Amino acid sequence: MTNFTKAIVRLTNKDNYSDVYDLEFDLIQSSFLHKWIDRYLEAKQCQYNISEPWAFYNLNSQWTPEHTLEFLNYHIEQCNLISPGMFNQTLSSLNDQDTLNQIHSVFELHHGKLDEWLRNPLLKDNPNLRSHLSHVNQAVHRCEMVDTEIKGKLRIVYFDLPKTQMFSNDDYQLFSNQTEFGGMYTLYADVGKNIESLAQDNDDHHHDFVPNLHYSIDCSVKFYDEPTQRKDEICKTFVEQNQEYFISKGYYPGDPKLTTGSIKIAQLIYQSKQEVIDRLRNYNYIQDLILY
Numbered sequence: 291m292t293n294f295t296k297a298i299v300r301l302t303n304k305d306n307y308s309d310v311y312d313l314e315f316d317l318i319q320s321s322f323l324h325k326w327i328d329r330y331l332e333a334k335q336c337q338y339n340i341s342e343p344w345a346f347y348n349l350n351s352q353w354t355p356e357h358t359l360e361f362l363n364y365h366i367e368q369c370n371l372i373s374p375g376m377f378n379q380t381l382s383s384l385n386d387q388d389t390l391n392q393i394h395s396v397f398e399l400h401h402g403k404l405d406e407w408l409r410n411p412l413l414k415d416n417p418n419l420r421s422h423l424s425h426v427n428q429a430v431h432r433c434e435m436v437d438t439e440i441k442g443k444l445r446i447v448y449f450d451l452p453k454t455q456m457f458s459n460d461d462y463q464l465f466s467n468q469t470e471f472g473g474m475y476t477l478y479a480d481v482g483k484n485i486e487s488l489a490q491d492n493d494d495h496h497h498d499f500v501p502n503l504h505y506s507i508d509c510s511v512k513f514y515d516e517p518t519q520r521k522d523e524i525c526k527t528f529v530e531q532n533q534e535y536f537i538s539k540g541y542y543p544g545d546p547k548l549t550t551g552s553i554k555i556a557q558l559i560y561q562s563k564q565e566v567i568d569r570l571r572n573y574n575y576i577q578d579l580i581l582y
Contacts, residue, residue: 294327294581297474297556299444299511301573311573313511315474315556322461322553329451329507330581338450342428343576345445347435349513350571355384362429368422373412376400384433397427401481424449442513442567445477446579453479453504459546467521467551469512472558477508485550489528499539501547509555513567525550
């Protein structure tokens with residue numbers, strides 16, 4: 291395995307690709323890191339692109355509440371133009387969590403788990419529909435963040451990379467709900483709702499509970515600090531109050547698969563938090579992820 295020790299997330303401006311800002315990271319050595327690097331190498335060899343290079347959250351002025359709402363409804367309408375009746379509603383208020391849950395359930399229904407969409411002729415034969423449906427999914431999650439406490443982050447996702455690798459029991463030992471400024475963390479790579487999401491939005495419309503089972507190259511960089519205690523307590527309480535439900539899904543108390551949080555992959559090298567935040571305001575496009 292290649293001995294990478296550093297990472298760069300290269301940012302630019304969509305209207306000026308020559309204006310580049312490199313976020314430099316130290317990779318965190320762990321028993322999981324080589325598995326994540328393997329996903330990176332496959333994505334690079336297959337020349338998969340970053341699927342949503344505009345995935346900035348609360349870091350610049352582009353994604354206003356108005357723009358976020360318009361973005362979601364636009365892609366819902368595009369889905370309905372290709373597949374009439376796929377969605378029976380649009381969103382009128384970002385505070386309408388129930389409608390957001392219903393919209394997300396349509397994504398779950400048609401996409402299916404992980405790579406099941408490849409067996410859905412509707413999506414396999416209509417790449418534009420799959421793209422619009424994926425944008426709907428991400429827009430729902432963006433809507434859920436707009437009116438919450440300001441927490442800046444970047445998401446780096448490669449939707450075309452097959453989700454074939456699963457966390458081991460040893461990997462779950464590395465999970466944490468703690469967030470550190472400049473930390474790079476694994477992202478939820480399954481399709482459905484995990485404990486963290488269910489505990490947050492009380493979704494009665496989801497099609498399936500799916501814990502953190504698979505990993506990919508997908509990751510997020512977070513620009514805020516958050517201690518682990520609050521999230522740990524929320525998730526623990528939710529699991530205790532819904533034990534029968536999880537057992538009905540085949541997950542018994544103490545199952546490592548019920549572990550919440552993520553694995554920290556790398557840490558940003560920086561001198562001043564405020565300087566980083568100020569510079570990030572000038573960028574809106576993720577150009578590349580580079581390991582060396």
